[in-house]
Amino acid sequence: MDGNTGTGHGRVVAALDGVSMRRHSSGRLILDAVDWTVRAGEHWALLGPNGAGKTSVLRLVGATAFPTTGTVDVLGHRLGRVDVRDLRALIGHVSTAQRVPGDLTGHAVVLTGHTGTVQPLWRKYDDEVRERAHALLAELRIKDLADREYGVCSGGQRARILIARALMADPALLLLDEPFNALDLPSREDLIDTMRHLASARPELSTVTVTHHLEELSPAIGHALLLREGRVLARGAIEGVLTAERMTACFGRPVEVTRHAGRWLARADGNA
Structure with a gap:
């Protein structure tokens, strides 16, 4: 497992230390002894199969869930010792599941x-x-959407409007929960370009992106966290994490990983 060394020397934006979570209803272990640190200006990909614990980790750093054991620090505050309503106001969150009235204009959203x-x-x-x-x-290069109704915007346009909405609070941390869900190829590429531009324009902003597909990772993403069955399989600089060996171990089948011009591609290796 890669350690958190080598993840930069900026201030800590979020830190999980020995974090475990159990489901209240069944007692089932969702996360098991997770250690992870995000620093200012870092861009992380959060990857793993369904049920690996990605959403639970995102909820912890988004201050919408609490650990069963261990500690979670976000923006200098420890969960359990801070009014999470105030803390959540400082965290940007983007999800395609967000409820947005379709008749609002882009500017109103x-x-x-x-x-x-x-x-x-x-x-x-x-x-x-x-x-x-x-x-x-x-x-975010969508000023032409200011007067367009959200409901008639494309999926990619909606995603960028939601990112602009999340940035209204000038957050230090931006969480993106499968923002590429159901996007076609042009929309996906537009959103990737937006994320690359955002990383360049806001050097102190930290982002965490949950995705199932390496093709959706912006070249600006320099770190990755791999989860399997609630445990950290690997974390750290993206080149050392997104290897064929680690991706194969994470997803439970042979995976071939390639990189070209800063973009990643993963596919099942049928010949392995």
Whole structure:
């Protein structure tokens, strides 16, 4: 297993130390002695088969779940010793499962990120806040979606609107839960390009992206965490984690891994 050494010397944004989680209803172990550290400016991929514990790890660093044992520190605060409602306001979260009214314009959806609400609270948005929402749409290269209804936007456009919404709080940590789900090839590439641009424009921002496909990883992602059956199989610099040997061990079947121009590809090796 790769250690957390070599993951940079910036300030710690999130840290899991000896974290285990059990399901309340059945007592089943979901996470088992997970150690993991994310530092400022790092971009992580969170990978593993279904049921590996990816969502549980994301919920912990997003302050929406608590460990059964071990400690979780996020943005300098320890879960269990901080009002998680205040902490969640400092963490950006993007998921295709987010409830967004389809009749809202792109600009209105981004505005709701200021109040953390589903519906706009118009009295809370002064001219400065409204201009900030426009600036974020421009930064993510979707300013033409400001007046378009969210419901008629493509999947890729929606994903970028949700990222702009998450950035309204100027978070130090951005969590992306399968943001590429159901995207076609052009939309996927647009979103990957957006993530690469974001990493360049915001050097202190840390991101964690949950995905099932290596092809969806932006070249900006420099670290990876592999989970299997609730345990850390490997973590650290992406080149040392996304190897054929480790991916094979993680997914339980022979996997061939290649990299070209900073992009990754994994496929089952039928000849192995």
